[in-house]
């Protein structure tokens with residue numbers, strides 16, 4: 001039985017990845033901070049449906065000894081290093097801890113793998129935020145990095161560390177350069193989930209307004225479960241190679257609002273209010289990925305497009321609050 005170790009297992013991607021690996025008969029281990037194990041289950045809620053099948057280990061990305069001990073105990077065949085402070089806006093508020101956790105955490109995991117199980121396959125969660133102020137569009141594996149946030153800088157460093165462990169020590173270490181990927185398991189602070197959850201609350205009469213920052217920022221949004229499969233394909237590949245994972249379509253935050261409110265039979269213009277508090281000191285204005293290398297070498301393609309993604313997120317949040325999706329009559333009514 002193959003063994004996988006996931007950092008960030010309690011997050012959106014970690015939970016989908018754990019499920020996918022369990023389906024394939026893996027023994028799945030996760031590094032989890034003690035607080036997450038002791039808070040009554042809130043922080044492991046995404047794992048609740050299959051928690052009894054997982055092996056969770058108390059550790060922290062800030063502690064090399066804890067990572068060393070877990071890797072020694074598990075001796076994984078595959079490590080997926082997804083754990084990070086991943087909210088870009090927060091990385092401006094607390095750059096020091098974002099840089100420390102994200103950079104040192106990656107270094108610690110790579111070094112523990114090198115010392116204990118150098119033949120283990122290692123995946124690093126890179127990000128389209130590494131492209132930042134883009135010099136070309138669409139962005140592919142050759143596009144230069146120009147990060148625009150402490151988070152983006154931490155991911156460039158993690159990417160460089162991963163490449164250097166590959167080149168210096170011959171490790172099977174690779175990075176996925178994943179563009180934004182969303183789902184009903186997305187945290188409420190990210191814009192897609194903030195919008196879908198507000199749509200549901202507005203529909204339920206609990207709220208009237210949604211305050212947002214930059215409505216013109218454009219992102220290449222895909223569906224998280226599709227992207228998790230790309231991570232797995234990368235570790236099954238014959239060689240450790242870095243890949244861009246994206247849909248190849250870009251939409252603005254405004255487009256997302258329009259589609260999400262319409263899904264519930266509402267008009268976003270009646271509810272969305274600009275609040276500069278949600279703007280960032282430096283913005284990434286446009287992201288659009290070219291995943292043709294992943295398609296050619298991994299056979300990877302996204303299954304869910306923008307419209308499908310908005311629909312499934314809004315419907316999930318409507319159902320969560322006890323509403324079914326708007327009827328087609330509702331929707332038609334808003335178009336006249």
Ligand SMILES: C[C@H]1O[C@H](OP(=O)(O)OP(=O)(O)OC[C@H]2O[C@@H](n3cnc4c(=O)[nH]c(N)nc43)[C@H](O)[C@@H]2O)[C@@H](O)[C@@H](O)C1=O
Pocket residue numbers: 086087088089126127128129178179180181189190191192194211212213214215217218219253278279280283284
């Ligand atoms: C690939 C990458 O993907 C994610 O990073 P992100 O793109 O920053 O994601 P987000 O959903 O926070 O922002 C998207 C856009 O939406 C704009 N925006 C407007 N108004 C609000 C607003 O009110 N809240 C938020 N969060 N964003 C807003 C905001 O300014 C930005 O332009 C992370 O998973 C990251 O870990 C990662 O790796």
